[in-house]
Amino acid sequence: MTRKAGVAARSRPPLSKGRLLSAAVALADEGGVDALSMRNIAQALGVVPMALYKHVANKNELLDGMIDVLMDEIDPPAADTDWKTTVRRRVLSARGMLLRHPWAPAVIESRTKARTAPTPAVMRYLDSMIGIFRAGGFPVQLVHHALHVMGSRLLGFSQELFEDRAGTGEPDPDAMPPEEMAARYPHITELAMAVAHDPESVVGSGCDDQFEFEFALDLTLDGLERLLGRT
Structure with missing residues (x-):
């Protein structure tokens, strides 16, 4: 040397x-x-x-x-806020972390499936989120349902029904002609023609990624709030 x-x-x-x-x-x-x-x-x-x-x-x-x-980048629960606000803020903080590290969702998913349990930091995060629901008055069974409904969205990402091929620059060789598509699947065609597309999106068929994520998150939290009121 x-x-x-x-x-x-x-x-x-x-x-x-x-x-x-x-x-x-x-x-x-x-x-x-x-x-x-x-x-x-x-x-x-x-x-x-x-x-x-x-x-x-x-x-x-x-x-x-x-x-x-990466999990340490997620904001801790805020003090003096209700369960719904706290869950929303933490989920969107998790999402912000994943947007800074685009490779992370696939790794989180693959490593969680490969292990008998998520990593310690993921376990601490999920335990904390369950605690927020419980402190908000949720019975254990409703928390169980909530975790199933939210799925990966609780960690800041969502698994979509359709893989996005828009914006790749490569036509799908197996795609049927538009006229046949419209004849066979009129409602899918109508929807595809009606929605606004964002070429930079990674979700859906070029949909507004952030809007769609927050829309589903708010819809889920509103539904859980209603269910909690009936309990």
Whole structure:
């Protein structure tokens, strides 16, 4: 090691799991999950790849740790607000976090399915959200139903009924001609022709992503509020 390299090495803070995960998140933000490799992370941190394995055993453990880092970006529950306002604010905060890290929803979904339980930070978030409902007067059974209804929306993203092919620049080779589509499925065609499309959207058929998310969220919360009043 040269004298210059030795000085640079001493000037860097010691490697920690926190630094490793922050570097991994930054790489994923820049190039997606495909950009993640122990070699790339080590290069970004100025260490040898083997040094990383002292903090994470494998890529799955790395991804779990990255999810937990992101969950810490979600705003904590606000004081002195009702359950509905608190849930709405936290869900939209979670959504804001995911919009800053577009790769995260797929990782959260895949790692949650691969584990026997979500990561610790996701568990803490969900436990906190359940606590908000319970403090708002929800019986346990209604909370159970609420979690099923909200699904992934509770974490800030939604799984849509149709995959969006609009704006890809590539026509669907299996798509039927518009005239046949209108004849077979008049109501779907009518709806598709009537709605406004946003070419930058990632939800639905080019629909306004944020509007549709908040519309469904508010509709769900309004319905839960009505059900709570009947309990």
